[in-house]
Amino acid sequence: MQTNLNRDVLRKAIYLTGSVDLAARLPFISAKVPFNDMVVDFLNDVSKVLMGNRAAKTYSDVITFAFWIRKSSILKLKERFEKKDEAFYLGKGIAFHIAPSNVPVNFAYSLVAGLLNGNANIVRVSSKDFAQVEIIVDAVNCVLEQHTEMKPYIILVRYERDKDINDLFSSIADIRVVWGGNNTIEELRKSPLPPRSVEITFSDRYSLAVINADSYLEIEDKERVAEDFYNDTFFSDQNACTSPRIVIWTGNQIEKAKKIFWDTEHKLVKKKYAFQAIQGVNKLTKSCLIAVVEPGVKVEEHPDNLIVRVIVPEINDCLMDYQENSGYFYEYDCKDIQEIRELCNDKRCQTIAYIGDSKVVLPLIEAGVKGIDRVVPMGKTMDFDLVWDGYNLPALLTRTIVLA
Amino acid sequence: MIFEKILSIHPYSLDKEEKEKLLTGRLLKITKLHQEKCLEYARILESIHFDADKVNSYTDLPFLPVRLFKELELRSVSKEDVVKTMTSSGTTGQAVSKIYLDRTTSSNQQKTMVKIVSEFTGSCRMPMIIIDCPSVVKNRTMFSARGAGILGFSIFGSTKIYAFDDDMKLDVEGVKKFLDKFQGQKILLFGFTFMIWQHFYKELLRLEKDGITFDLSNGILIHGGGWKKLVSEMIDPEEFHKKLKDVCGLENIHDYYGMVEQTGCIYMECEYGHLHASIFSDVITRRPIDFSECDIGERGIIQVVSTIPESYPGHSLLTEDEGTILGIDNCPCGRKGKYFKINGRLKNAEIRGCSDTYADKFKS
Numbered sequence: 079m080q081t082n083l084n085r086d087v088l089r090k091a092i093y094l095t096g097s098v099d100l101a102a103r104l105p106f107i108s109a110k111v112p113f114n115d116m117v118v119d120f121l122n123d124v125s126k127v128l129m130g131n132r133a134a135k136t137y138s139d140v141i142t143f144a145f146w147i148r149k150s151s152i153l154k155l156k157e158r159f160e161k162k163d164e165a166f167y168l169g170k171g172i173a174f175h176i177a178p179s180n181v182p183v184n185f186a187y188s189l190v191a192g193l194l195n196g197n198a199n200i201v202r203v204s205s206k207d208f209a210q211v212e213i214i215v216d217a218v219n220c221v222l223e224q225h226t227e228m229k230p231y232i233i234l235v236r237y238e239r240d241k242d243i244n245d246l247f248s249s250i251a252d253i254r255v256v257w258g259g260n261n262t263i264e265e266l267r268k269s270p271l272p273p274r275s276v277e278i279t280f281s282d283r284y285s286l287a288v289i290n291a292d293s294y295l296e297i298e299d300k301e302r303v304a305e306d307f308y309n310d311t312f313f314s315d316q317n318a319c320t321s322p323r324i325v326i327w328t329g330n331q332i333e334k335a336k337k338i339f340w341d342t343e344h345k346l347v348k349k350k351y352a353f354q355a356i357q358g359v360n361k362l363t364k365s366c367l368i369a370v371v372e373p374g375v376k377v378e379e380h381p382d383n384l385i386v387r388v389i390v391p392e393i394n395d396c397l398m399d400y401q402e403n404s405g406y407f408y409e410y411d412c413k414d415i416q417e418i419r420e421l422c423n424d425k426r427c428q429t430i431a432y433i434g435d436s437k438v439v440l441p442l443i444e445a446g447v448k449g450i451d452r453v454v455p456m457g458k459t460m461d462f463d464l465v466w467d468g469y470n471l472p473a474l475l476t477r478t479i480v481l482a
Numbered sequence: 483m484i485f486e487k488i489l490s491i492h493p494y495s496l497d498k499e500e501k502e503k504l505l506t507g508r509l510l511k512i513t514k515l516h517q518e519k520c521l522e523y524a525r526i527l528e529s530i531h532f533d534a535d536k537v538n539s540y541t542d543l544p545f546l547p548v549r550l551f552k553e554l555e556l557r558s559v560s561k562e563d564v565v566k567t568m569t570s571s572g573t574t575g576q577a578v579s580k581i582y583l584d585r586t587t588s589s590n591q592q593k594t595m596v597k598i599v600s601e602f603t604g605s606c607r608m609p610m611i612i613i614d615c616p617s618v619v620k621n622r623t624m625f626s627a628r629g630a631g632i633l634g635f636s637i638f639g640s641t642k643i644y645a646f647d648d649d650m651k652l653d654v655e656g657v658k659k660f661l662d663k664f665q666g667q668k669i670l671l672f673g674f675t676f677m678i679w680q681h682f683y684k685e686l687l688r689l690e691k692d693g694i695t696f697d698l699s700n701g702i703l704i705h706g707g708g709w710k711k712l713v714s715e716m717i718d719p720e721e722f723h724k725k726l727k728d729v730c731g732l733e734n735i736h737d738y739y740g741m742v743e744q745t746g747c748i749y750m751e752c753e754y755g756h757l758h759a760s761i762f763s764d765v766i767t768r769r770p771i772d773f774s775e776c777d778i779g780e781r782g783i784i785q786v787v788s789t790i791p792e793s794y795p796g797h798s799l800l801t802e803d804e805g806t807i808l809g810i811d812n813c814p815c816g817r818k819g820k821y822f823k824i825n826g827r828l829k830n831a832e833i834r835g836c837s838d839t840y841a842d843k844f845k846s
Contacts, residue, residue, distance in 0.1 A: 180834050315833045355770035355783065356828045359802060362773075363547040369529035370522040370554060377529050382772035388529075403833055 081105045087246045094203060094215045095222070096233035101200065105250055107230045109169035110196035112476055113156040117193050120225045122149040127217040134217075137210050139183045146462065147190055155194070159464060159472040166479040169196025170276075173475065174251035176266060177201060178258040178280075181318065182208035185234070187462045188255055193231060194464075195475035200233045200247050244269040251275055253475060278474055280467050283319035283428035284398050285459060286421060288326045288412075290434025291335035303433065304342040306457025310431055312351050313460070317403040319467075320429045320452075320459040324390075324397070324408035326418055328438060332411050340385065347384045347405065357404040358383030364402035371396065378409075395420045415441055423447040428467060431456040485590055488789055493597050493760040494817035498810050501761055501819060505540040508789045509797055513543055516795035519558035523795040541766055541775060545785050545800040548743055551579040559584045559793045570627050570742045581743055584793035591746030591790055594762045595634050601817075602736055602750055603638060603702055609664040610639025611657065611701075613673025613682050615646040627742040628674060631706060634745065635672040645673075645682060652685040654694065661696065668700055674707035675737070678726075679717060686729045699731035706738040706748070710827060719755065739824055743796045744788040749822075756813050756821035763788040765822055767807050768800070781806045781825050802828045 083105070088098045110117065128134050128144035135141065145151060161167055173192035177185030185203045192199040203211055215234060222229050237243050248254060248269040254277045256266050263279045271277060287307070297303055311321045327336065365377050365388050372394075378387040385405045390397060393410055398421070412418060415438055421427060422442050427449025430439055436453045443450055451468035454461070464471045488504065496504065514534060516523045523546075532544055550556065557564070563584040570579035583591070612632055619629040636642060643660045647653055661669070673682065686696060703726070712722070719737065726732045739757050740748035747763035759765050766775055767782030776782035784805045791797045804825040813821045 315831075317833050353771060354829070354831045355804075356802070356831045358770050358773065359547055359549075359783065359800060359828065360831070362800065363549050363553075365529065366526050366546060366550055367553055369526045373525055373528075375529050376531070379531075383770070404831065 083250070084246060087242045090240060091235040091237040091243055094234040094236060095219055096229070096235075100230055101233050101235075103230060104172055104198055104200070104233070107172075107198045109171050109198075109477075110231075112167050112169065112195045112472060113152070113160055114196065116225070116227060117196075117231075118149060118152050118156075120221060120228045121147040121152060121190065121193070123221045123224065124214075124217050125149075127220055128214070131213060131217065133209070134213050137182075137213065140210050140213055142461075143183050143186055143214070146187075152194070155464060164481060166481050167196075167476045168479060169198075170475055170477050171197060171252035172250055173197040173199045173253045173255060174247045175199060175201040175255040176257060176262060177203055178262075179204040179206055181257075181314070182206075182210035183214065184257060185211070186214050188257065189232065189234075191464060191471045192255070192475060195472050197253070197475060198231045198233075200235065200251075202247075203234055203236050205236055205238060241269065253278065256280065276474065278469055278471070280319070281426075283426050283467070284401060284424075285320050285322050285429035285431065286324045286326060286418075286427070287322035287431045287456060288328065288418075288434070288438060289335070289339070289432070289456075290438065291327055291329035291332040293329065293434035294335045294339060295331055297433070300338060300342045301346070303339070303456065304346045306455075307339075307343055307431075308346055308350065309457055310459040312347055312405060315404045316406065318460065321403075322407075322429075322431050322459070323401050324410065324421070326410050326412045328412050328415070328434070336409075340387065344381070344385055348382075351384060351405070353384060354404075360404070361386040361402055361406045364400055364406060368397075368400045368408075371400070393418050393420050395424060397421070398424065398426065415439060416445075418442070419445070419447065422449045424449050428452065429454060429459050431459050485789060485792075488761060489590075489593055489597065491761055493601055493762065494758065494819055496761050497818050501764070502539060504761060505764060505787065505789065506537070509540045509543055509787055510534060510537055512789070512792060512797050513537075515792065516558045516797070520556060520795050522554060522556055523558070540764070540787055540798075543787070543798050545787075545798040546795065548579070548741070548799045548801050551581060551743055551794075551796065552577040555580060555582070556794050556796070557582045558795055564793070568627070568630050568742050568745060579743055581745070581796065582794050587791055587793040590792075592634070592637065594746040594760075594790060595748065596637060598748060598750060598760050598762070599635070599638060599704070602704075602752075603670060604668075607638055607640040608668050608670040608702075609660070610636070610642045610670040610672065611645050611660065612636070612639075612642060613645045613671060613678050613705075615648045615650055616644045617648045628707075630742060630745055631674070631740075632672065635670075635704065638670055638672075650677075650681050652682065652689075654689065657696065661698075666700070668702060669698065671698070671701050671703040671732070673703075673705055675705045675709060675722075676707060676711040678703075678705055679712055679715070679722065683726060683729060687725075690729060696730045699733065701730075701732050702734040702736070703732055704736050704738060704750075706740060708824070708827075713826070741786070741801065743799055744786055744791070746790050747786070747788040752813060752815040752817060752821070754813060754815050755823075756808055756815070757823060758813065758815075758817050759820045759822070761819065762790065765805065765807070765820060767805055767822070770828075773800075776807065778807050778809060783828065784824075804828060 083102045088101050125144045125147045175188040185201050189199050189201050248271050252275050256263050257280045259282045369375050374391040376389040387407050387409050389409050425448050429452040433456050564582045565585050566583040566588050568581040619632055737751040738748045749757040751757050764787050766785040769782050784801045784803045787798045805822050807820055807822045810820050811818045
């Protein structure tokens, strides 16, 4: 292993947490047992600081994160993921994370996944000035002063385009975790990993919603559903990999359900969403393009440009090449779930947000489709878990030692 | 309404009602023409349940986003009938618009342009200085927006000279000789706003310090292409006019608004600094939230309609520019029709999500 790191390169990064010295010492840091008390206590203290921070309260994503790292929450994860077999588990060693630039809190989840599984972490944080990033970094730094034993395990850096830095961190990484789109992954792959190291890549994905019209109509609190759908879509400009791009309707009373569903959603979006002028033009452009390539599509009449819906007469594999964000939805009335097979057999297909019964998509999964990693209730698409995007992170971030 | 009939009318003579009637008739007719001749266009109309019987005014007609011409080849004539393909001047790596012209559309563009510009320059041809370099118009079958603009305006020149060599260096000797030769005559100057500022004005300013001056007080300058690059240098139209007057006496200056997707129908700036819509075309400003029509004085996204395009479905387009209608039929210059100003380009959206902004930096 490379142990003598080039300090000139290390100095090119900006250290939000840690320092050049701490980064240089990374190769000498011991791995830890997953879910060890040191990490659990540390995270619980970070949670407390965040919960007590008034600025944090205005950011629901920061608060959600703070809840997730409370001791009680982490112990539940421990319950689920701690292996109870004869083998011994240790962190892989050094995890190098590239966080996405447009999801403010994601870097923190990636870091926690690395920490909980016993690794030392270098995290490249988004270079955008998100208040959420500052709040969390401040909390981490503050708590590190009481948990100095944790300092070697958390290096948070910022840097612009720089292959030298990518090369250096990659050269010592036991695991590289690359969030963000395909271009970022391609860029990072130019930096070699050591032979035994592995990589987890979160590539460009799309997601869908499957709504049983009859189940939806039975739900009393339609506003709650609208909020849930909002959180799954508009909250991230419908541009997260987990944001549904197409709504698949099943059941009998589809027309009735659609009307109520979209009317309620529209009211909420009108109240909550910060619309940008170009978004209307973008949606119009995309709906024209799909009309040209997919004869028979119908653009639903819309009172304004907040929600644009395009009804497709059939599902085929090129539909998802025409994605748009910020409130642009395809819709399909589905009689037999096999009709959406093409959508789900695509490796880009990630999350299915459902209303009704999650088992509705089971026939597709049993038939061996190449997509679908998560089937979760509507409103839960963004809820981070240690199993994400089809990856069991605890399994990938640890080493299994056989003690026979 | 056939196009020849519109050509016979004085370009700024119709009032609101007369013009609305003319545009509605003509534009509805070419909407149906494109629906019939262009499959892609027909599909788009079908997707939005377009019903020609429900159109009461040209403002009810559907509009295509101008970006569509970058993504698709939209044509309402056969490939063989295309005599010219015009392209927008996108920066390197960007997709460019492709606009297909047949003989009729191409010729109507030119005729329209003559009608409009003559209103400002008079109908006589003049010695002309093109403030650009000759290489821009070299390839005659693929016209860039810059090249198309130059060639379009060249009809107004009797004798022509390019002010720059191909390295964008001012040809001091050539221009001097040209001005001496046509001393006392009205001279037409044409170029793109930024080029004029960057390579012409700044060079004149530099030469002035060396005692070399030019007298363009007889000149009439027509310039277009937008102010985006000048905004970053903090130059507004007023400043632009003043500086040019100071350095070479040029006073008669007209900006214009136009785009390659609707060549011919340009919007000329009058003596009062207002851009004017002629009877050949119109601007409609729309509210971003629902594309409803803005009131006079309210800023909105600009839709342009043109009576010319028959070979491609570009007669009603939603641009990505923002503008404000300042008035209708009542500009102090006396020209009828709408007059307006441009506020600039729509901003790119700031979008959240797991996107690739990190890697995007590698491309620029």
